[in-house]
Structures are given as C-alpha cells and as structure tokens.
Amino acid sequence: MLWNELTSVVPESTNKQVVTARTNVDFFVALLYGHAVVAITAFASLSASRADRPVLISTGICLIILTPVWYHAAVAATDEWAAAVRALVNLGRKPLADGLGLALPKSLEDERRMWQLVTRMSNRPYAPAANSAFQPYHIDPAHPSGEPPPLVS
Helix, strand or coil, X not given: CCHHHHHHHCCHHHHHHHHHHHHHHHHHHXXXXXXXXXXXXXXXXXXXXXXXXHHHHHHHHHHHHHHHHHHHHHHHHHHHHHHHHHHHHHXXXXXXXXXXXXXXXXXXXXXXXXXXXXXXXHHCCCCCHHHHHHHXXXXXXXXXXXXXXXXXX
16 A cells, blocks of 8 residues: 555665565566466467477477476565565554654554554545544654654543
C-alpha cells in the first residue's frame, strides 16, 4: 500500500537488496517459461518434413528436464526476496512514521492499528473522523523526542 513511501525512506543498500533478490526470482521464472516454450516448439517442429529429429527430441527432452530445476531455484530465490522485503519493512517503519508526522506507539498492537489507519487513509477519500483516529499517533510538539503521548482508553 505504501511501497513507494517505504522505499524512499530506507537506506539505498536495503532497496538494492530487494531489487537484487527480485531479479533472481525473475531470472529463474524467465528460464522456466523460456525453456518450456522452446521445448514445446522443438516437439511441434517434429512434424516438419525436413526436421532434424534427433536434435529436436534431445533438445526438447533436455529442456523439459531442466524446467523443474528452474522452478525449484525460483522458489528458493523467493525466500531471499521475502527476507529482503521484511528487512525493508523493519528498517523503514520508524523513518516512514517520522516522515508522516506520526510517532511509533510502544506496543505492537497499537502500532498495527496505526499502520492500518495509515493504509486506509491512503486508499480512501478523506473523512473528518480521521483527525480523531490519528490523534493518539501524531507527534506532539510538546514531546519533540517523538515519544507518543500516553493513549487514553
């Protein structure tokens, strides 16, 4: 929901790690589909009158054998991608909250509630009720340290 905002506040090395991890996934997915298409084309070419059958058959079989390898490599690469995205989110929470003029609450439950409000606000038209909903999370000028005021239940 706030991907552009989040990527703009984290260190460049974190962004680069996410891009590199995704590139690895994209590479293996491209190999998987590319090899499958070429294998299908090789087998379809067998019907041609002047087809070099041994070459087409061996090409098709080799490529079909390799497709599960690329699939498993793509699945393994998604683990690295997931870890990179998790690091991006963990490192970007505080700077993003600061950039939005919000203070991170002390409890995870309150922080989740705050981020839920932020994502809803980014997807919906403005509603006056948002002012009161965000009030507990706004950085108080009287507390410049960024500490949120105590939540009143």
